[in-house]
Amino acid sequence: MSHIYIYSPSSAVRDKAAFRRGVKRLQTLGHEVEVDPDALSSHMRFAGDDATRVAAIARAAASGADVALTSRGGYGLTRLLKDLPYKAMTKAIQQGTQFAGLSDFTALQCALLAKTGAVTWAGPSVGEDFGCESTPDDIMEACFDDMVCGHGEGTGWTVPLSDARYLQARSKSGGLHIKDATLWGGNLTVLCSLVGTPWMPDIKGGILFLEDVNEHPYRIERQLTQLINAGIIGRQKAVVLGAFNRFKASPHDKGYKLQTVVDWVRAQVKTPVLTGLPFGHVATKVMLPVGHKVELMVQERQALIFWG
Incomplete structure (x- = not known):
């Protein structure tokens, strides 16, 4: 107990x-x-x-x-x-x-x-x-x-097919293997509010995971752009996106959607950007140790963050 x-x-x-x-x-x-x-x-x-x-x-x-x-x-x-x-x-x-x-x-x-x-x-x-x-x-x-x-050693998920194609375009192996990286992040809006303050972790070579709720894709893009322009994303070994949900598309969007944001961010940075992490304001969510050293492996469509 x-x-x-x-x-x-x-x-x-x-x-x-x-x-x-x-x-x-x-x-x-x-x-x-x-x-x-x-x-x-x-x-x-x-x-x-x-x-x-x-x-x-x-x-x-x-x-x-x-x-x-x-x-x-x-x-x-x-x-x-x-x-x-x-x-x-x-x-x-x-x-x-x-x-x-x-x-x-x-x-x-x-x-x-x-x-x-x-x-x-x-x-x-x-x-x-x-x-x-x-x-x-x-x-x-x-x-x-x-x-x-105290039994948790890691978490795995299946990345979307678009991610597998993206990784294949990045390297001949089509995979990704990152060792000894600090896992950190959380809610995108809250994280952006800490930029420039003493409470923003100065993590280099980390794995940054992000999620948010009730935020339209253009707002998500604006906040990710802030992290890019502040040099935060560029200092990471990888960015892993969880759930971004409960927003309403607008007729003004004309095809602009969350995948548009992901594609745009990928075009701006050399840091690999993955999606599909089961975390955020969704029923199925994993536990993630913020501040722990982890290993990230992706092969074909199978991804694993391991800290055991």
Whole structure:
């Protein structure tokens, strides 16, 4: 049985039914669940004012839990970066607490990585994933369980046929093999908000993974262009794109779509850009160790990120 501490560092939990379902699901899976006293607090759009949410993060760090898991994402962590208890979080991680979340959680992950080099996990949240109305995704739960038990060694996926053709055009082997690269990234919008700040990790030769939700392809392109112009993508060994979903195409687009963005970015940089990573605001999501050294292998259409 694992001890999971649930806290709310970002937006307020509006869907309390989903939150309760998520807590119950984790308990059903055999975990001991401890809920932070301010997990359901609300202050404007936030889960409490800034001081309340910083205190909740500190309690998560002091909980001694196996996993400190966010209730949801949303917005709010970039407001807190100068006040986060970095030493306490790093000590907790060294003592075995795994901090996990996604979306707005990217701000905390990147800041912690930039300040201390500590490894956190990009993965599910309580409400959106464990608290969904249907049965939570089997792959998501299995990956989470592997992380909790310390058995996770990597994740694999099948890249689209267009990726295989792209890699074939890049080299005779048609594959890709990258060793000893730091895995980092997360939500594209949040990551771009950190550019030029002390909380943006200075990663060279890394593997940058990205996802986003409710962002039209032209906005995604604009943010990827910022990362290109800032020299960030060019310093990486690879970029891996997860899910970019829940946007609406416009008649104004005239054929402009997400693949257009991918093709354009590939034409701008020498860094290989892959797609199809099962991560983001989707039901099937893997766990990714942010800040960990990994190996990336792609052969034909089979991709693997390995850290075991």
